[in-house]
Amino acid sequence: MVTITRWLDVEVGTGDVGLNTLPANLALLDLQNDNEFKLVVGDLGRGDEGPKLKVFKGAMQTADMLLPDLPLAIAGFYANEVVPRSTPLIAVAFSSCVYIYRNMKPFFKYYLPSIELSTLEMDVWNQLADPNNHSTEALTIISETLKTIPDKILSMQSRNFLSLTPDEQLEYLEQKSETPTWKPPEIVCLTTLKLSSVERYSASCLVVGTEDGDVIVLDPQTLTQLSQAKLSSVKKTPYQMVATGLYNVDYRITVATREKSVCILKRDWTEGRLLFSTQDHIIAIEVVTSDNSIMVICTDNTMSCYTRKGKKMWCVTLEHRPVAMTTVPVMHLGVTLIGVALASGHVHLYEGKARVDTIFVRDVVSVMKFGRLGQEEHVLIIVSGSGNLMLKILKRTADFNSHSAGVEMSPSVAAGQKPWLIPKKSKLFLEQSMRERENALSMHETFQFELNKLRLLTAKTLLDAHAKSENSVGAGAMELLRLTAEVEGLGPVFRITLMVENTSSDKAVIGLAILFHVHTANYKVTKPYIKIPLLSPGGKLKFPTKIEEVFEDNINPDVFFRPVTGEGGERSLVKILLLKEERRTPVLAAIVQMPPTDPLMLPFDKLQAAGGFQEGTEWDVGGK
Amino acid sequence: MGLLDKLSAWLGGGRAELTVLVLGLDNSGKSTMLNALRPPELRAQHVMPTVSHQQDRFQSGGVSFSAWDVSGAPRHRALWERHYRAAHAVIFVVDAADHLRLVVAREELELMLAHPDMFGRRAPLLVFANKSDAPHALAPMLVAAALGLEKISDRPWHVCASSALSGAGLADGVAWLAAQLRDAHVPKRN
Numbered sequence: 171m172v173t174i175t176r177w178l179d180v181e182v183g184t185g186d187v188g189l190n191t192l193p194a195n196l197a198l199l200d201l202q203n204d205n206e207f208k209l210v211v212g213d214l215g216r217g218d219e220g221p222k223l224k225v226f227k228g229a230m231q232t233a234d235m236l237l238p239d240l241p242l243a244i245a246g247f248y249a250n251e252v253v254p255r256s257t258p259l260i261a262v263a264f265s266s267c268v269y270i271y272r273n274m275k276p277f278f279k280y281y282l283p284s285i286e287l288s289t290l291e292m293d294v295w296n297q298l299a300d301p302n303n304h305s306t307e308a309l310t311i312i313s314e315t316l317k318t319i320p321d322k323i324l325s326m327q328s329r330n331f332l333s334l335t336p337d338e339q340l341e342y343l344e345q346k347s348e349t350p351t352w353k354p355p356e357i358v359c360l361t362t363l364k365l366s367s368v369e370r371y372s373a374s375c376l377v378v379g380t381e382d383g384d385v386i387v388l389d390p391q392t393l394t395q396l397s398q399a400k401l402s403s404v405k406k407t408p409y410q411m412v413a414t415g416l417y418n419v420d421y422r423i424t425v426a427t428r429e430k431s432v433c434i435l436k437r438d439w440t441e442g443r444l445l446f447s448t449q450d451h452i453i454a455i456e457v458v459t460s461d462n463s464i465m466v467i468c469t470d471n472t473m474s475c476y477t478r479k480g481k482k483m484w485c486v487t488l489e490h491r492p493v494a495m496t497t498v499p500v501m502h503l504g505v506t507l508i509g510v511a512l513a514s515g516h517v518h519l520y521e522g523k524a525r526v527d528t529i530f531v532r533d534v535v536s537v538m539k540f541g542r543l544g545q546e547e548h549v550l551i552i553v554s555g556s557g558n559l560m561l562k563i564l565k566r567t568a569d570f571n572s573h574s575a576g577v578e579m580s581p582s583v584a585a586g587q588k589p590w591l592i593p594k595k596s597k598l599f600l601e602q603s604m605r606e607r608e609n610a611l612s613m614h615e616t617f618q619f620e621l622n623k624l625r626l627l628t629a630k631t632l633l634d635a636h637a638k639s640e641n642s643v644g645a646g647a648m649e650l651l652r653l654t655a656e657v658e659g660l661g662p663v664f665r666i667t668l669m670v671e672n673t674s675s676d677k678a679v680i681g682l683a684i685l686f687h688v689h690t691a692n693y694k695v696t697k698p699y700i701k702i703p704l705l706s707p708g709g710k711l712k713f714p715t716k717i718e719e720v721f722e723d724n725i726n727p728d729v730f731f732r733p734v735t736g737e738g739g740e741r742s743l744v745k746i747l748l749l750k751e752e753r754r755t756p757v758l759a760a761i762v763q764m765p766p767t768d769p770l771m772l773p774f775d776k777l778q779a780a781g782g783f784q785e786g787t788e789w790d791v792g793g794k
Numbered sequence: 795m796g797l798l799d800k801l802s803a804w805l806g807g808g809r810a811e812l813t814v815l816v817l818g819l820d821n822s823g824k825s826t827m828l829n830a831l832r833p834p835e836l837r838a839q840h841v842m843p844t845v846s847h848q849q850d851r852f853q854s855g856g857v858s859f860s861a862w863d864v865s866g867a868p869r870h871r872a873l874w875e876r877h878y879r880a881a882h883a884v885i886f887v888v889d890a891a892d893h894l895r896l897v898v899a900r901e902e903l904e905l906m907l908a909h910p911d912m913f914g915r916r917a918p919l920l921v922f923a924n925k926s927d928a929p930h931a932l933a934p935m936l937v938a939a940a941l942g943l944e945k946i947s948d949r950p951w952h953v954c955a956s957s958a959l960s961g962a963g964l965a966d967g968v969a970w971l972a973a974q975l976r977d978a979h980v981p982k983r984n
Contacts, residue, residue: 178898178900178901179897180897181896181897181940228893229893230930502869543894544892544895545821545892546895549894565901566868566871
């Protein structure tokens with residue numbers, strides 16, 4: 171089968187782009203405020219090349235800028251909503267601070283608030299500072315207490331200290347004058363959250379997740395802390411955050427953690443809650459904005475969907491290890507697809523758990539993002555493992571009906587790990603089951619009786635239809651013929667398009683004719699008898715015929731009260747017969763119910779002849 | 795009386811007006827191009843993105859054209875096909891500096907040429923590689939290659955670099971179109 175692709179490949183220049191980046195290091199921004207969206211990439215650099223911030227216009231790199239450190243994440247946002255629009259700011263997160271760039275120039279630095287050491291650790295350091303303890307024996311004892319503190323809350327300094335040999339430790343303590351009381355926080359992820367409007371160009375807050383499990387929201391204008399919350403009561407390290415909603419109204423920050431769990435943080439919460447835990451490590455999460463359901467890909471080769479409340483809805487086993495995920499919102503089709511890139515070099519698009527498209531990219535995807543680039547709304551941006559940039563544009567004519575190109579149902583979908591939905595036993599249910607047990611025999615008899623009555627009625631109707639030749643499907647040798655009719659127009663002249671189709675694959679049919687069977691007082695048909703030429707196998711012929719509704723000279727004002735969209739009653743039935751030479755009974759029959767003529771299209775002269783308007787005597791609106 | 799006979803009758807009457815359809819993606823410069831073809835006193839200062847369509851008239855080489863400028867926004871592109879039947883020629887405007895969307899322009903052009911109302915007709919196709927003065931703009935031959943014009947064999951086509959803002963290159967292209975249409979329609983009169 172020839173599969174028609176839904177994507178247009180953009181010719182990317184032969185020059186080696188050599189990108190080495192992370193999913194969080196990609197942003198699509200209208201950098202020059204000219205409605206031409208640029209791709210901004212925080213490049214980690216390769217070999218002796220340092221980290222850089224690169225700007226791409228289409229597939230062409232237009233600017234780059236050296237960065238002071240490895241970028242952890244970048245995000246673009248607007249600081250305010252002034253008119254005319256100001257240029258967007260780019261936030262780049264480094265180890266413990268966020269640099270804000272405006273017009274590709276450093277503009278502001280934000281340092282995270284430092285964290286106090288735990289009392290236990292501080293105690294240890296106070297003891298270490300005491301010169302009396304500066305002996306190898308004392309040090310080993312104190313180091314033991316330091317080792318009992320869980321690794322996660324231990325500061326970098328303590329960890330380094332523990333890794334030293336006792337002699338080095340002594341030397342270190344003698345050189346060191348003050349005891350540490352705080353440690354610098356480490357940023358792990360960065361995202362944006364719209365402040366008060368969902369518009370594309372509205373101001374948004376920066377949301378920063380730290381190694382210690384804090385989530386900090388920054389004011390877009392002043393870049394000061396608006397709120398801070400712990401991720402969870404147990405220490406968890408965020409890994410990827412997705413913010414939905416509006417800061418000033420209501421928002422949800424969905425956070426994937428390194429501890430195989432997903433937490434949620436809402437407005438006015440000082441501490442997040444665990445939403446659900448996964449079986450294996452999370453590779454990426456995405457939140458579908460329409461219903462806040464959460465998609466998770468895990469290292470056990472599964473993609474799962476959870477409701478906003480954290481209930482597992484379904485789970486699909488993927489053929490290969492997933493490496494990246496992105497949402498693919500296609501607004502004009504009203505769907506949000508989920509794109510999953512696999513280690514095999516395929517990108518699968520899912521609508522719910524049904525796979526609707528597969529793209530083969532010939533290379534392992536490293537980062538994937540879908541959004542507006544240049545002036546094109548639907549661009550899939552793929553950075554491959556070897557550093558190439560691939561751009562794919564969704565065709566305007568693409569649709570994602572599951573029957574169309576390139577889809578085969580994966581067997582794992584049918585297997586389904588969804589638990590059975592068993593309702594609780596209600597009192598009503600118990601009573602019903604009791605009744606069923608007691609009267610099983612009579613119930614069965616009644617059912618069988620009714621079933622037989624239904625079968626009899628069906629058979630009678632069929633026989634009746636056959637006798638009156640009202641069957642719309644042929645019988646016997648003529649079974650393969652189809653007759654359909656379509657009515658167009660507002661009246662009084664309608665057009666009936668008859669379609670005669672021969673569905674046989676090898677037999678042609680000859681000698682057919684169409685006959686219209688109407689009451690001449692009601693309708694006038696221009697060609698009541700049409701001879702059909704030879705109909706080839708698989709052939710289809712259309713016969714448009716004009717049919718006019720006939721009104722009496724004294725038009726009845728009742729016609730005004732015929733519902734326009736409804737049917738015209740008994741008189742509006744038109745019977746169309748398909749005849750075959752040398753057969754007495756029609757092959758097929760179709761009954762068309764003609765729509766009533768639009769009251770505005772009624773022949774006006776006849777209305778006046780009726781004279782119902784002037785006198786108004788025969789008008790009895792309620793009397794019908 | 796066929797369409798061509800009708801046309802030649804109009805041409806004979808001296809009131810020849812041929813319908814030309816101006817197509818292209820959004821922001822490729824269709825309206826700006828038509829604006830540049832107007833007499834200087836009728837030109838608009840600012841050209842806004844076209845919604846639905848607008849009609850314009852211009853003359854070249856003894857042929858007067860009635861140009862249908864249709865919106866190129868993605869959601870309006872489905873409406874292009876309504877004009878195909880009435881068009882005697884097509885002007886396809888491409889933003890030569892927008893490398894990213896050349897594939898989209900190619901796709902739209904192929905869809906247009908394959909449409910039943912367009913297929914098999916000898917309606918000439920004029921392609922403007924617009925914004926040729928912009929940095930990184932592609933040369934007209936490269937635009938022709940990117941659009942796959944060499945595969946078109948059933949109709950005359952011509953590609954022409956232009957700059958709708960300054961008006962450069964427009965007259966040449968339109969003159970070609972006028973010559974083509976004269977060749978196609980005038981001999982019928984005799």
